[in-house]
Amino acid sequence: xxxxxxxxxxxxxxxxxxxxxxxxxxxxxxxxxxxxxxxxxxxxxxxxxxxxxxxxxxxxxxxxxxxxxxxxxxxxxxxxxxxxxxxxxxxxxxxxxxxxxxxxxxxxxxxxxxxxxxxxxxxxxxxxxxxxxxxxxxxxxxxxxxxxxxxxxxxxxxxxxxxxxxxxxxxxxxxxxxxxxxxxxxxxxxxxxxxxxxxxxxxxxxxxxxxxxxxxxxxxxxxxxxxxxxxxxx
Numbered sequence: 001x002x003x004x005x006x007x008x009x010x011x012x013x014x015x016x017x018x019x020x021x022x023x024x025x026x027x028x029x030x031x032x033x034x035x036x037x038x039x040x041x042x043x044x045x046x047x048x049x050x051x052x053x054x055x056x057x058x059x060x061x062x063x064x065x066x067x068x069x070x071x072x073x074x075x076x077x078x079x080x081x082x083x084x085x086x087x088x089x090x091x092x093x094x095x096x097x098x099x100x101x102x103x104x105x106x107x108x109x110x111x112x113x114x115x116x117x118x119x120x121x122x123x124x125x126x127x128x129x130x131x132x133x134x135x136x137x138x139x140x141x142x143x144x145x146x147x148x149x150x151x152x153x154x155x156x157x158x159x160x161x162x163x164x165x166x167x168x169x170x171x172x173x174x175x176x177x178x179x180x181x182x183x184x185x186x187x188x189x190x191x192x193x194x195x196x197x198x199x200x201x202x203x204x205x206x207x208x209x210x211x212x213x214x215x216x217x218x219x220x221x222x223x224x225x226x227x228x229x230x231x232x233x234x
Contacts, residue, residue: 001039001135002030002038002039002132003039003040003041003131003132003133003135003137004018004022004038004039004040004041004132005040005041005042005043005128005131005132005139006018006040006042007042007043007044007139008042009040009042009046009048009064010042010046011046011067013048013064014063014064015053015061015062015063015064016040016048016050016061016062016064017059017060017061017062018059018060018062020057020058020059022060023056023057023058023059023060024057024058026038026052026055026060027055027056027057027060028057032052032055032060033052033055034052034053034054034055035051035052036051036052036055037049037050037051037052037065038050038051038052038062040062041070041131041132041137042137043128043131043137043138043139044137044138044139045069045070045072045137045138046067046068046069046070046137047067047068047069047070047137048064048066048067049064049065049066049067049068050062050063050064050065051063051065070136070137070138072138073101073103073138073233074179074180074233075179075180075181075182075183075229075233076103076104076158076181076182076183077101077102077103077104077183077185077226077229077230078102078103078104078105078106078182078183078184078185079097079102079104079105079106079184079185079187079222079225079226080105080106080107080108080151080184080185080186080187081093081105081106081107081108081186081187081218081219081222082107082108082109082110082113082148082187082188082189082218083107083109083113083115083116083117083118083145083189084115084189084190084217084218084219085114085115085190087115087118087119089217089218089219090107090118090123090218090219091122091123091126092219093218093219093222093223094123094126094127094130094142095126095129095130096130096223096226097140097222097223097226098126098127098130098131098134098136098139098140099130099133099134099136100223100226100227100230101136101226101229101230102140102226103138103140103141104140104141104143105140105141105142105143106143106145106146106151107143107144107145107146108145108146108147108148108151108186109145109146109147109148110148110188110189110193110194110197111148111193111194111196111197112188112189112190112191112192112193112194113189113191114189114190114191115189117145118145120142120144120145123142124142127139127140127142148193148197148200149197149200152197152200152201152204156184156204156205157182158181158182158183158184159176159177159178159181159182159183159184159207160184160204160205160206160207161173161176161183161184161185161186161206161207161208161209161225162185162186162193162198162201162202162206162207162208162209163185163186163187163188163208163209163210163211163221163225164188164192164193164198164208165192165215166192166193166195166198168198168208169208170208170209170210171207171208171209171210172209172210173185173209173210173211173225173228174228174232176207176209177228177229177232178232179232179233180233183229184206185209185225185229186201186206187218187221187222187225188218189218190217190218211224211225211228212224
């Protein structure tokens with residue numbers, strides 16, 4: 001099954017037309033024709049089964065035949081991850097975490113961050129592509145980038161963790177995770193969180209954790225954290 005994405009479809013939609021670029025891909029590349037079935041999601045859990053009624057390369061029209069609601073995961077995961085110096089490493093994290101299972105992503109700008117800006121539109125396209133590739137009907141929410149000190153001012157719920165590399169008292173994330181729960185994990189930049197940031201997070205009830213015995217890159221640490229949460233919920 002190949003999955004298409006459009007955020008504007010709702011459970012009351014009866015007909016839908018694809019934009020020009022996707023219409024051309026459907027008709028010219030996939031060679032779909034009248035009566036062929038396509039699957040579409042709005043990224044909010046709905047899976048639409050649609051039949052092509054007008055196979056036009058500029059405006060492919062489909063009729064919605066049925067709608068299913070994909071079950072939600074039994075946990076919620078929010079990763080706040082500092083942007084990496086090389087953009088492609090952060091994009092890799094976005095892609096893989098979407099495939100594994102994540103609900104919310106917030107880029108956080110930290111004291112030691114070398115990259116201060118992100119390409120939100122490109123990141124959104126990567127999330128959409130990974131969602132479709134993994135046949136997932138829930139697109140992760142990408143928040144706007146925030147300075148760490150602004151992010152940490154928010155009110156949080158669930159289990160709170162900050163992964164850092166300082167040689168202080170830290171517990172193993174895998175030993176602390178609980179299934180079927182809400183989890184927020186902070187992952188710092190290449191230069192790690194500053195001592196001040198760690199102390200601020202601890203004051204906000206974030207528990208310092210380690211992700212293993214080796215020092216991990218930012219994007220690797222984020223994937224390890226993401227997979228650890230998914231694994232404990234299998």
